[in-house]
Amino acid sequence: MLLAVDIGNTRIKAAVFEDTVLAEKFVFDKNDASVEAEKIFQKYPKIAHSILSSVGKEQDSLFLLLKEKTKMFGVNRDFTFPFQNNYSTPATLGIDRMVLASGAVMQFPGCNRLIIDAGTCVTYDFVDSENKYQGGAISPGLRLRYESMHNFTAKLPLLYPEMPDKFIGNSTAASMHSGVVNGLLYELEGFISQYKQQYQDVTIILTGGDADFLAKRLKNTIFANSNFLLESLNFLYLYTIKK
The missing domain is CATH 3.30.420.40 (ATPase, nucleotide binding domain)
Structure with a gap:
């Protein structure tokens, strides 16, 4: 075990x-x-x-x-990973992102993959069909967005993720929920659409602590798995011992 x-x-x-x-x-x-x-x-x-x-x-x-x-x-950067790292600053690429990329390569062979990890930060990692890691993006996660509005303003309260009832918030709390949750959903949809326009056959993998909260509200077809990083660690272990 x-x-x-x-x-x-x-x-x-x-x-x-x-x-x-x-x-x-x-x-x-x-x-x-x-x-x-x-x-x-x-x-x-x-x-x-x-x-x-x-x-x-x-x-x-x-x-x-x-x-x-x-x-x-x-897991460190001396590991043998199942992809070619094309990041221009490879020494700064987070180990978690490298593990996720490895899991995507091993679980979804032969296609382009966009891995979205919705945790403290939202990370976007793209590995093409030739198993070349190309990079991605990093933005604040749901909780960071709520916390930043509370910490850097005088009167906005500290709220926790909650799906807004209406698009137009009719109170401060409702406005914050609409801005944070809908804002992140639009961001996700925008990134996914951009990748799909540029590449064909893109598999979208959504993971992280907020994956389940966000998945059911996305219009694009995605593979949602909040355990994907842990599963990727297991696959990386199996890959390593076979090597």
């Missing part, structure tokens, strides 16, 4: 895999990392391998625990 761990900007996500089957997913706070990981090992004592990726500061206690209990693979 494999334990895949993704250390994000705000939380840690983990999943136990038996080959390509996801047995169970876990989400916990960074401060509880080692305690929660111990619980996973108690529940799944057959875990022998682990793979970890991090966009922020690694949790030392979690790192040591994984090394103690498993054969651990820490």
Whole structure:
């Protein structure tokens, strides 16, 4: 069994895999990392391998625990990835984006892929049909948009994502919800349309913490999977051990 761990900007996500089957997913706070990981090992004592990726500061206690209990693979830029990296500044490309690109290549072979990760930030990553990573875009996610309006203005309240009832907001809260949610939806539709105009046979993959919230409201046909990064870690592990 494999334990895949993704250390994000705000939380840690983990999943136990038996080959390509996801047995169970876990989400916990960074401060509880080692305690929660111990619980996973108690529940799944057959875990022998682990793979970890991090966009922020690694949790030392979690790192040591994984090394103690498993054969651990820490994803870094020295990994062999299943795509050619054409980013002009490859050393600045986030590990999470590289993992997502790898998963897209392995799960959707032979086509152009646009991976949209709707988390703290929204990242757009494009890998063409020849498995060449071309780049993408980064913008603020839903929560960042709400928080920035609250933090950088005198009177706007701190709100949390909520689908607006009407397009025209008839209160401050309704106006903020309309601006943030509809604004991001229009952004997503715009990016997707732009890629589809420029490339044929584009597979759109939507993932991240806000994937489910956004997916049902998008007009374009997409493949929505909030677990795609964890699944991509598992596929990258399988790819690595085969290499």
